[in-house]
Amino acid sequence: MYVYDEYDQRIVDQRVTQFRGQTERFLAGKLTEAEFLPLRLQNGLYIQRLAPMLRIAVPYGLLSSNKLRKLAHITRVYDKGYAHVSTRQNIQLNWPRLEEVPDILADLASVQMHAIQTSGNCIRNTTTDQYAGVATDELEDPRPYCEIIRQWSTLHPEFAFLPRKFKIAVCGTTEDRAAIYAHDIGVELVANASGEIGCKILAGGGLGRTPVIGAVICEWLDKKHLLTYLEAILRVYNQNGRRDNKFKARIKILVKAMGVDAFREAVEQEWAALKDGPSTLTEQEIERAKSFFTDPPYVALDGDAAGESLRLQGEQDPIFGNWVRRNTLEHRVPGYRIVNVSLKATGFAPGDITDSQLDLVAELADLYSFGEVRTTHQQNLVLADVQADQLYALWQRLQAAGLATPNHGYLTDIICCPGGDYCSLANAKSIPVAEAIQARFDDLDYLYDLGPIELNISGCMNACGHHHIGHIGILGVDKKGQEFYQVCLGGSQAKDASIGKILGPSFSQEDMPGIIERILQTYLDLRDEEETFLDTYRRVGIEPFKERVYAKAD
């Protein structure tokens, strides 16, 4: 994990001091509401429906146990004893007091954390694969490049007042777990014809009101050019992105308006002036970044023997066996497993975690996973490096704390924004819809029979819940002051990314579990043997679903 030196610490400390001054000036009436707004947003502070909301940066989703403990402390002292994992792998507090936010930021800085650029029209937290470094399908660990991008984008003087927010994701695997095609810029580590690993650059993807799949701007870029190339893209966007209409201000609209080829040409032209300049990455810098993401001291284990004893344990305790099967994954090192810690228990808002759970996960990370924890954009946590023979002990602790719901990747592992319960942008509540669906489909055998299904819910078209790229997406809409829900089908966040199609007229909140049930029944009736929901949808299209869902009751 990256560790600050005196430079990093100084930058973050100075930011805390600056924000303390901004808060004081605002409270003293020296900064207007309109002026304070973008400034506080760039420090992650929203004013929400009921209270401010503070979004804390978790760079590319990586946390250490001491950071988790500090977060637990912060939720106890400054908030109501819980936090929320966001779809950008960040952590949100729902009840801080404005006057105390500078103190929270100072506490965060003491453990090398901050809230810089977690909101506002600037470059946001760079995200990546939650299994980076341990995935079996990884070409190269993306985290060093995420850290390089984090530093470059932090308080960048030229790009703090962009037309709109700007999100970058990096992946280095066969399967895309970072949704790089749904980002303003996606970076994929790929090999060229001679086997050298470089960066494929995508631009213009995004969700929101106009969902777009990103276009390839550069097929292969030498890694040393990464920052100058990003800088060129940002420069074209900063100068030419629309500023007259916030719904048309994202880079996706610019790329569409110019056309991909013209956009690429403009980038190449800007890049010509920056290429090989001082921001060109040095070999030492890449090596320095890599040095923070080396292997932890793995023990040499017999993978086959570990697998066999795990199987036996699973036979003796089928509930454990089921959890291993559903919530843990193969690790690239023999005898280790990747553990998904579920934040999707029925009855709790998806992604919420209490202070005592935070403390517990910190303790378990120290005991079983080299003191590291990851947040995921599916709003769960990951302990990435657990020895197979320690899974049982770990599972017992997780189980007792409500963190072992064996639904990872299944229907009830719902991605859900905070929605109308908290967010002032929302048109409709999203958490109660998620909870109602979780309650309706709490039969695990039924869930497993359905197979992998991603169900994503957003409370408005800003799409924080990524509804467009859920296999089933639900969008809260406002119709004459009443909350309704639109359903779309067939979205995907994988490399074969697709945007979901709207099923038809929207539904009331009470109807939602029943509508989902009809959709699922249609799938079960139509599927060929091994077909997943998405496979079936892609084969039969939206019509059969439409017919069943909107059929008049006889």
Place this chain on the structure above:
Amino acid sequence: MPRLIKHGAIVEDDWLPAQEDGAGDAHILTLEQWTQRADKQGLAVQLEPGQAPSPLFDVLQEIPLVAINFPVFTDGRGFSYGRELRERGFAGELRACGHILPDQMTYLRRCGFDAFQLADESRLEEALAGLADFDEYYQASIDQPLPLFRRRG
């Protein structure tokens, strides 16, 4: 006389502000006025958001002052304009004017601005202090051409 921040101090302005009609050589000219002048030697020019600085590139040595206007502080195009001018060798005064917040001073300085004319003069002292908000940065910039990774020990 209007006041502004220049070279780290609050001073009185030597130039008359841009105006649509009857601008003389002592005024900062709008881009349109400046374009119409045949002899550009010694004339100052002001860019608005949406007016990219490329028309100036060929005559940068003749221009003593480029002012870049920020009608609203959230329109960040001027940051790129300033940086592009400096990167192409503009050595005269680069002035940010308009709705600028003290909180943006470090960013502006780093993009090459060396003069700051706030529409609200009562904030000049705060803006002056804002220049010192940060003294270490990750990126390459006009006032620190080497990114931190080339300077780290």
